[in-house]
Amino acid sequence: MKKIGIVYGGKSAEHEVSLMTAKAVIAALDFSNYIVTPIYITLDGEWVCGDTLQAPVEDAESLRFTGTGQKDSIEQFVTLASNKTSRFDIVFPVLHGPNGEDGTIQGLFEMMNLPYVGNGVLASSAGMDKVVMKQLFHQAGLKQVPYLYSIHSQYEGSQETFLDACESELKYPLFVKPANLGSSVGITKAKNRGELEKAIDYAFTYDRKIVVEQGIVAREVELSVLGNDEPTVSIAGEVLPTKDFYDYSAKYVDGTTNYAIPAAISETELYDLQQAAIAAFKILDGSGLVRADFFLTDSGEVFINEVNTLPGFTPISMYPKLWIASGKTYPQLVEELIQLGLERFEEKQHRVTTRNEDDAQ
Numbered sequence: 001m002k003k004i005g006i007v008y009g010g011k012s013a014e015h016e017v018s019l020m021t022a023k024a025v026i027a028a029l030d031f032s033n034y035i036v037t038p039i040y041i042t043l044d045g046e047w048v049c050g051d052t053l054q055a056p057v058e059d060a061e062s063l064r065f066t067g068t069g070q071k072d073s074i075e076q077f078v079t080l081a082s083n084k085t086s087r088f089d090i091v092f093p094v095l096h097g098p099n100g101e102d103g104t105i106q107g108l109f110e111m112m113n114l115p116y117v118g119n120g121v122l123a124s125s126a127g128m129d130k131v132v133m134k135q136l137f138h139q140a141g142l143k144q145v146p147y148l149y150s151i152h153s154q155y156e157g158s159q160e161t162f163l164d165a166c167e168s169e170l171k172y173p174l175f176v177k178p179a180n181l182g183s184s185v186g187i188t189k190a191k192n193r194g195e196l197e198k199a200i201d202y203a204f205t206y207d208r209k210i211v212v213e214q215g216i217v218a219r220e221v222e223l224s225v226l227g228n229d230e231p232t233v234s235i236a237g238e239v240l241p242t243k244d245f246y247d248y249s250a251k252y253v254d255g256t257t258n259y260a261i262p263a264a265i266s267e268t269e270l271y272d273l274q275q276a277a278i279a280a281f282k283i284l285d286g287s288g289l290v291r292a293d294f295f296l297t298d299s300g301e302v303f304i305n306e307v308n309t310l311p312g313f314t315p316i317s318m319y320p321k322l323w324i325a326s327g328k329t330y331p332q333l334v335e336e337l338i339q340l341g342l343e344r345f346e347e348k349q350h351r352v353t354t355r356n357e358d359d360a361q
């Protein structure tokens, strides 16, 4: 039996989405092969290690443990994970957004020498920050919509100058986003200066850095990438929002969004999208998984919007659905991700061992 720790929740505005993902991942595990420990990080950042689970949980709510009120209960996790008998064989951080999808927890696992599922520190942090991500994508030659960004302390002193720059360099409608977040939290579509100003103020309530993007009229197409050094890429899926854009409520609340899997696109368009998804994964030095989100224009032009290094992962989320459409089952996908995490860890360990032996000779 392998010991697996599922870490979920998190100090993030995507906390609730993580609970849904965690429930689904736990349900996919083979309980005759894994001893499953749930580790909940509350919205306040308190860590609560649950008792090992005997079976999948019935609902996501039951994963929301009550904490002890001690903010340093991360020590409980460190003790559990460092102890020889209770040490996890692997940890699965099922966290979305800041403090989880951004390299912070991956850094903790690295320092503890714990194998974990998914992207490492670099890919996670560079993939979380939409500005850094855009700069890397530019370097990889990937086409993107025009954008500007600002940092709160700079914006405060030069608000009008920034608004003027947005209006002269970009065309309405504009999409204003916190740089480090997901699930469309904090994003507003602005159609005039007044709305832009409000949208910027709102995005700054989530992050010290914000991005203002030119809106594009295009289809929204997403692809899933899976693997380590030789990643594979899925077919494409199209998001068909029935609202103004694919906002938080369209994603998780009102169920108004439709999806087309596979997306009705040409072979050339699919090829271009797949090449771009792999290029995005590689420039970030990804491991395990990434969902790449694109805009596809009527003339077949591909613009990368962003990647998610720990995308929504319930059986009805786009990332798994694209692999399920290619013949994998959801539990097979979860198992594959665990194996990829173990492979990455073993490869690193092997290098250390070999080097130490070489040094000793």
Ligand SMILES: Nc1ncnc2c1ncn2[C@@H]1O[C@H](COP(=O)(O)OP(=O)(O)OP(=O)(O)O)[C@@H](O)[C@H]1O
Residues within 6 Å of the ligand: 145, 175, 177, 181, 182, 183, 184, 185, 187, 213, 214, 215, 216, 217, 220, 245, 246, 247, 293, 305, 306, 308
């Ligand atoms: N430049 C743009 N032009 C047109 N629509 C946009 C643009 N940027 C974002 N959108 C709309 O807003 C949605 C959310 O944007 P984005 O994917 O960047 O946010 P996110 O918070 O990282 O979401 P997630 O991580 O859940 O995919 C997009 O799916 C799209 O509907």
Ligand SMILES: C[C@@H](N)C(=O)O
Residues within 6 Å of the ligand: 014, 017, 096, 097, 181, 182, 183, 291, 308, 310, 311, 312, 313
């Ligand atoms: C979880 C959300 N950021 C997604 O990418 O699906």
Ligand SMILES: [Mg+2]
Residues within 6 Å of the ligand: 181, 182, 183, 306, 307, 308
């Ligand atoms: Mg995102």
Ligand SMILES: [Mg+2]
Residues within 6 Å of the ligand: 293, 305, 306
């Ligand atoms: Mg997206």
